[in-house]
Structures are given as C-alpha cells and as structure tokens.
Amino acid sequence: MTARPIVISCGEPAGIGPEVAAKAWAALGRDMPLAWIGDPAHLPEGTPVRVIADLSAVVGPCADALPVLARDFGSPRTPGRANPAHAKGVLNAIAEGVTLAASGQADAICTAPIHKAALIDGADFAYPGHTEFLSALAGDVPVVMMLACDSLRVVPATIHIPLRAVPAALTPDLLRGVITVTHSGLIRDFGIADPVIAVAGLNPHAGEDGKIGTEELDFITAVLDEIRADGIKLTGPLPADTMFHAAARKHYDAAVCMYHDQALIPIKTIDFAGGVNVTLGLPFVRTSPDHGTAFDIAGKGVADPTSMIAALRMARSMADARAI
Numbered sequence: 001m002t003a004r005p006i007v008i009s010c011g012e013p014a015g016i017g018p019e020v021a022a023k024a025w026a027a028l029g030r031d032m033p034l035a036w037i038g039d040p041a042h043l044p045e046g047t048p049v050r051v052i053a054d055l056s057a058v059v060g061p062c063a064d065a066l067p068v069l070a071r072d073f074g075s076p077r078t079p080g081r082a083n084p085a086h087a088k089g090v091l092n093a094i095a096e097g098v099t100l101a102a103s104g105q106a107d108a109i110c111t112a113p114i115h116k117a118a119l120i121d122g123a124d125f126a127y128p129g130h131t132e133f134l135s136a137l138a139g140d141v142p143v144v145m146m147l148a149c150d151s152l153r154v155v156p157a158t159i160h161i162p163l164r165a166v167p168a169a170l171t172p173d174l175l176r177g178v179i180t181v182t183h184s185g186l187i188r189d190f191g192i193a194d195p196v197i198a199v200a201g202l203n204p205h206a207g208e209d210g211k212i213g214t215e216e217l218d219f220i221t222a223v224l225d226e227i228r229a230d231g232i233k234l235t236g237p238l239p240a241d242t243m244f245h246a247a248a249r250k251h252y253d254a255a256v257c258m259y260h261d262q263a264l265i266p267i268k269t270i271d272f273a274g275g276v277n278v279t280l281g282l283p284f285v286r287t288s289p290d291h292g293t294a295f296d297i298a299g300k301g302v303a304d305p306t307s308m309i310a311a312l313r314m315a316r317s318m319a320d321a322r323a324i
C-alpha cells in the first residue's frame with residue numbers, strides 16, 4: 001500500500017519545534033511523505049516550502065520542498081518568548097493533525113513540543129499535555145504515555161501531577177488500565193507477540209516488605225497477580241533503582257513506572273537525543289520527540305533534530321505495523 005504522509009504539528013512557534021521539523025524533513029524528506037501544519041513564517045529562514053491546499057497534494061516523498069498546510073498565526077515568532085496570541089493556532093494545528101490521521105488522510109501525527117504554560121495562559125488549555133488532549137480528541141479513549149529508545153521503553157502510570165498527589169492517584173483500576181493498554185500497544189504497534197512488562201514499585205526497594213511504604217503490599221502486588229492470571233507476562237513490583245541498568249533491561253519489553261520522573265529520568269539519561277514519546281491506545285498513530293521547547297536555544301540554529309527524526313521513523317514503522 002502507498003504510504004500516506006505523516007503530518008507534523010508545529011508546536012510552540014517560539015521553541016525549537018519549527019527548526020527540528022525543518023531539519024528532520026531535510027534528513028527524511030526523500031524517504032517518506034511528510035507535511036507540516038503551521039505558519040510558514042515561523043519556519044527557519046531559507047526552509048524551502050511548498051504550500052499545499054490539502055494532503056492529496058502529497059503523493060510521495062517530497063525532497064525539494066517541505067509541504068506545508070499553511071495557517072496564518074497573525075504575527076511572527078520571537079524565539080524563546082511564547083506569544084499568547086499564538087496559543088489557539090498551536091492547538092488548532094494539533095486538532096487538525098488528529099483529524100487528518102483519524103480520517104486516514106495521514107498515516108500518523110508527529111507533534112512538535114508545546115509549551116504547556118503558554119497554552120494555559122493563551123488559550124486556557126485544560127489538559128496537562130498532548131497525551132490527555134489527544135485522548136479527548138479521540139473520544140476519551142484510555143491512553144498511556146510511552147517513551148521509547150533502542151534499549152528501553154518506559155510508561156509512567158501517573159503523568160503530569162505533583163509528586164505529593166501520586167500515591168492517591170495510583171489506584172488498582174489505574175494500574176490495571178495502564179498495564180493492559182501498554183501490553184496491547186506493544187503487540188499492535190511494536191510487533192512484539194508476547195511482551196514482558198516490568199512494573200516498578202512506588203517506594204524505595206519496592207517497600208522492603210512493608211517497612212518502607214505499604215502500597216506494594218496494599219494493592220500493587222495483587223493487581224499484578226490478577227493481570228498475570230490473565231496470561232500477561234509481568235515482573236514486579238521491582239525496586240526502581242535496580243531495574244534500568246543494561247543487564248536488567250534485557251529482561252523486559254517495557255517498564256511501567258509509578259510516576260513521571262521514575263520513568264523519564266532513566267530513558268532521558270540513556271538516550272536524550274534519540275528518545276521518542278508515543279501515545280499508546282489511540283485509534284491513530286502519534287509520536288513526538290522526547291524533548292521540550294528548549295527556549296534557551298530557540299532561534300540559534302543549534303537544535304539537534306535526532307529525536308524528531310527518530311519520532312518520524314517510529315511513526316512510520318508503527319503505521320506500517322498497523323497496516324499489516
């Protein structure tokens with residue numbers, strides 16, 4: 001089957017999103033069809049652009065110019081300083097990309113980073129991030145955030161909430177849902193027939209038999225036993241400090257963690273440049289680079305596009321896996 005384009009939503013114009021998208025197109029544009037949604041005036045100067053009316057204009061890889069669904073944001077960007085007037089355009093680009101991916105006109109959406117605070121200030125953005133926004137756009141389907149690189153995949157069970165809110169948010173239902181969506185995603189999107197999932201404990205040493213916290217004894221172990229009884233291969237709850245070294249990583253296909261930093265610190269330490277953020281559970285494919293808007297280097301031309309390139313390659317491979 002002919003590959004349809006992957007659409008890239010512009011993300012925060014004041015960040016490095018436009019730059020890494022342009023650089024990723026320069027690296028991959030001859031290999032796969034791509035299209036960018038945003039204000040072409042926000043792309044780095046000199047980026048060759050072909051404004052298109054709709055995605056039917058992208059019938060294959062386009063190496064001479066980046067196909068752009070041009071949307072007027074009304075004003076130029078200032079690198080490193082978000083303009084609240086751009087917030088609605090940023091969200092519209094994501095929503096439009098979702099419509100294209102969900103309708104099959106695009107094979108996937110790859111989202112460039114948003115600045116969460118700028119979207120709250122400029123557009124009363126009601127979600128903690130893309131992950132929850134995409135779930136809502138898809139009809140409130142249960143989703144999980146996965147970050148993946150060549151040697152590790154991690155899933156935070158709770159995402160963008162304060163650390164002090166984590167224990168209350170971690171419920172048996174939440175954990176069950178996160179593990180089953182992760183399991184299905186590993187099969188559907190990563191082609192792993194019988195995945196093994198490692199689950200971290202919440203407390204140091206996974207609670208040390210209840211001496212350093214009791215959530216493992218209170219419910220985590222019981223939930224894992226239930227899920228194992230359904231035939232899903234699980235290990236845990238494991239002490240989080242000893243489950244990410246190279247030898248330990250060989251024993252599982254994904255690690256479900258209890259909170260954001262427990263999951264993201266290991267992967268961003270192992271491969272910040274090449275990590276990819278994936279949303280599992282959606283009816284369409286979504287990936288994103290693992291990094292944020294990097295205001296400190298925006299507009300300087302020094303942003304590393306490796307993660308955006310990896311995100312586009314992963315989106316392509318996930319879309320191909322779903323097409324089989």
Ligand SMILES: NC(=O)C1=CN([C@@H]2O[C@H](COP(=O)(O)OP(=O)(O)OC[C@H]3O[C@@H](n4cnc5c(N)ncnc54)[C@H](O)[C@@H]3O)[C@@H](O)[C@H]2O)C=CC1
Binds near residue numbers: 290293306
């Ligand atoms: N998918 C998304 O939309 C994401 C958005 N964010 C948002 O980004 C904003 C900034 O977050 P931070 O925690 O500062 O993380 P960040 O990833 O934007 O920056 C952290 C450090 O890494 C550097 N860096 C990041 N990407 C780079 C690249 N491609 N090349 C070279 N250096 C790079 C930055 O210059 C900075 O020093 C926040 O509003 C956050 O919510 C963060 C992560 C993902």
Ligand SMILES: NCC(=O)COP(=O)(O)O
Binds near residue numbers: 130288
């Ligand atoms: N820390 C990961 C991150 O901020 C990305 O979140 P999302 O926007 O993909 O939900």
